[in-house]
Amino acid sequence: MEAMRQPLPRLQLTVPMPIKTGKVAMSPxxxxxxxxxxxxxxxxxxxxxxxxxxxxxLCDLTLTSRGARYPTHRSVMAAVSLYFRxxxxxxxxxxxxxxxxxVCQLDCVxxxxxxxxxxxxxxxxxxxxxxxxxxxxxxxxxxxxxxxxDACRDILGETAEAEGExxxxxxxxxxxxxxxxxxxxxxxxxxxxxxxxxxxxKVGLPHINSSPLTLLPASPFSHPSPASDSLRSLPSTxxxxxxxxxxxxxGVNGDPKGIREVGRGATVNGGLLHWLQDRRIxxxxxxxxxxxxxxxxDDMEGFGDGDGxxxxxxxxxxxxxxxxxxxxxxxxxxxxPQQCPVCQKIIHGAGKLPRHMRTHTGExxxxxxxxxxxxTRNDKxxxxxxxxxxxxxxxxxxxxxxxxxxxDLKNHxxxxxxxxxxxxxxxxxxxxxxxxxxxxxxxxxxxxxxxxRPRRGPELVEDGREDGGRRGLSNPLEALSLQxxxxxxLPRTVLDGGxxxxxxxxxxxxxxxxxxxxxxxxxxxxxxxxxxxxxxxLFLRGLEMRGGREAEGEDxxxxxxxxxxxxxxxxxxxxxxxxxxxxxxx
DNA sequence: CTGGGGAAGGGGCCC
DNA sequence: AGGGCCCCTTCCCCA
Numbered sequence: 328m329e330a331m332r333q334p335l336p337r338l339q340l341t342v343p344m345p346i347k348t349g350k351v352a353m354s355p356x357x358x359x360x361x362x363x364x365x366x367x368x369x370x371x372x373x374x375x376x377x378x379x380x381x382x383x384x385l386c387d388l389t390l391t392s393r394g395a396r397y398p399t400h401r402s403v404m405a406a407v408s409l410y411f412r413x414x415x416x417x418x419x420x421x422x423x424x425x426x427x428x429x430v431c432q433l434d435c436v437x438x439x440x441x442x443x444x445x446x447x448x449x450x451x452x453x454x455x456x457x458x459x460x461x462x463x464x465x466x467x468x469x470x471x472x473x474x475x476x477d478a479c480r481d482i483l484g485e486t487a488e489a490e491g492e493x494x495x496x497x498x499x500x501x502x503x504x505x506x507x508x509x510x511x512x513x514x515x516x517x518x519x520x521x522x523x524x525x526x527x528x529k530v531g532l533p534h535i536n537s538s539p540l541t542l543l544p545a546s547p548f549s550h551p552s553p554a555s556d557s558l559r560s561l562p563s564t565x566x567x568x569x570x571x572x573x574x575x576x577x578g579v580n581g582d583p584k585g586i587r588e589v590g591r592g593a594t595v596n597g598g599l600l601h602w603l604q605d606r607r608i609x610x611x612x613x614x615x616x617x618x619x620x621x622x623x624x625d626d627m628e629g630f631g632d633g634d635g636x637x638x639x640x641x642x643x644x645x646x647x648x649x650x651x652x653x654x655x656x657x658x659x660x661x662x663x664p665q666q667c668p669v670c671q672k673i674i675h676g677a678g679k680l681p682r683h684m685r686t687h688t689g690e691x692x693x694x695x696x697x698x699x700x701x702x703t704r705n706d707k708x709x710x711x712x713x714x715x716x717x718x719x720x721x722x723x724x725x726x727x728x729x730x731x732x733x734x735d736l737k738n739h740x741x742x743x744x745x746x747x748x749x750x751x752x753x754x755x756x757x758x759x760x761x762x763x764x765x766x767x768x769x770x771x772x773x774x775x776x777x778x779x780r781p782r783r784g785p786e787l788v789e790d791g792r793e794d795g796g797r798r799g800l801s802n803p804l805e806a807l808s809l810q811x812x813x814x815x816x817l818p819r820t821v822l823d824g825g826x827x828x829x830x831x832x833x834x835x836x837x838x839x840x841x842x843x844x845x846x847x848x849x850x851x852x853x854x855x856x857x858x859x860x861x862x863x864x865l866f867l868r869g870l871e872m873r874g875g876r877e878a879e880g881e882d883x884x885x886x887x888x889x890x891x892x893x894x895x896x897x898x899x900x901x902x903x904x905x906x907x908x909x910x911x912x913x
Numbered sequence: 914c915t916g917g918g919g920a921a922g923g924g925g926c927c928c
Numbered sequence: 929a930g931g932g933c934c935c936c937t938t939c940c941c942c943a
Binding site: 672674675676679682683686702703704707710711730731732735738739742758759760763766767770 | 914915916917918919920921922923924925926
């Protein structure tokens with residue numbers, strides 16, 4: 328499954344890809360390597376695996392439940408199920424681990440539930456009648472398919488537990504799975520000789536909540552014997568001893584390594600399966616919440632809709648509700664604004680956080696059926712489709728021009744009217760578009776004009792620039808930034824005076840980036856080590872992209888909130904305008 | 914450097 | 929509350 332993992336090519340966001348063919352004219356990257364993404368690969372791969380399962384092709388594992396038989400693939404099961412992953416030793420980098428199993432009897436999982444779980448494994452879609460939800464939940468718990476378990480639990484409304492309890496339950500789920508494997512292996516050790524080449528494993532699965540066993544903190548995995556290959560029932564589980572409970576607490580809550588080890592398994596498996604699973608498994612909070620308002624709505628929602636390949640429906644809501652449970656107890660998420668756990672940005676509008684989260688994850692679930700280009704949002708896809716349909720719903724009333732976007736028309740109309748409402752307060756050059764003025768202010772063109780108009784007064788420096796005595800520009804970098812208008816784009820924290828406004832933008836930028844990166848990692852850690860292990864690159868990629876932009880000279884540490892920037896700019900503009908007016912008065 | 918087109922992301926409104 | 933739709937701003941890219 329490792330080979331299945333989709334690369335995260337850096338060119339993905341910049342190069343429109345003819346998805347179907349993979350043919351694309353791309354310029355080589357810096358090192359001459361070209362990364363060509365095939366976004367459909369994972370889906371197609373999964374679909375073909377499912378076809379193989381249906382036809383029994385290449386199936387090397389048969390699951391049975393109360394007489395029903397389900398041919399399947401070991402690798403897929405190991406990818407989707409923590410139980411099988413550990414049973415097969417897949418977490419140790421593959422090897423022959425557990426290679427002997429060919430039939431696995433799971434009578435403790437209802438046939439229908441097992442069928443649904445297998446469908447999920449091969450389609451990333453869980454289709455179950457509501458009446459069978461509890462069986463599926465139980466099966467998912469037993470097999471260590473955390474995302475499904477969470478989904479079922481949410482749908483069943485079992486979200487009343489305080490967050491800590493939920494996490495405890497999830498941890499118990501992991502440990503139960505582990506215990507199953509360990510017990511299985513322990514039994515196998517003693518009776519391996521009794522089995523022949525074709526073995527059937529029968530597992531007496533313990534109830535998930537009955538007895539959380541220890542998750543070994545240092546080495547939570549027993550690293551199952553590769554030769555584990557017997558056919559028998561496992562002994563029923565016993566309630567945890569006080570030592571075990573204590574061990575659980577210390578090992579799970581106290582020692583992140585334990586969970587990190589769990590996450591190690593997630594890195595073994597690539598592709599869609601672990602993608603979804605890990606996101607759910609990662610839900611357990613290994614560290615205290617950084618923010619009470621943290622919502623994990625994205626946890627499912629951000630990955631749950633789109634092309635319908637992910638779990639859907641009410642999962643996100645409940646997960647978000649859990650995420651919104653404060654330290655004081657159960658509290659239903661009610662406030663519309665939500666804070667992004669990664670960038671801390673407050674997202675306004677109901678249901679907008681999942682949309683925002685996709686900006687961090689890079690997920691683009693909305694794909695154009697014509698050209699294959701993917702989008703993070705369906706409304707963007709809808710607009711994109713106008714390209715193919717030729718629809719340009721915004722015609723200019725003054726000329727034959729038509730536009731895809733209303734705002735394009737708006738910009739265009741300003742050409743006809745000749746209106747240039749955006750004037751540079753320094754050089755008084757007018758622009759038809761605000762962003763052009765913004766670009767102008769960030770550039771040097773305006774500066775040149777300004778330097779030709781030396782100011783009077785004692786606060787001028789030699790080259791005519793205001794030395795900013797009023798602002799105390801003792802720092803050359805700050806003076807430089809003001810010279811280039813970039814003062815208007817300093818981080819809000821700087822301009823607000825928070826944290827020392829005399830520091831140079833560069834230093835502040837570095838700090839902001841570092842703190843942001845650090846926070847992203849913390850948020851990831853909070854969301855779960857599996858998540859961290861599974862796709863930190865997504866988050867880091869986003870940060871790198873932003874850092875790259877900023878490194879290219881874009882507004883360092885520029886707030887992402889446009890209104891804030893605008894406000895800042897307005898403030899700065901007023902300040903500078905006032906400055907100019909003061910000069911004029913002189 | 915500027916004008917223009919388009920993409921991306923956020924917010925408001927409505928269902 | 930979630931999601932669709934729309935508008936807006938900002939940014940990138942190209943000519």
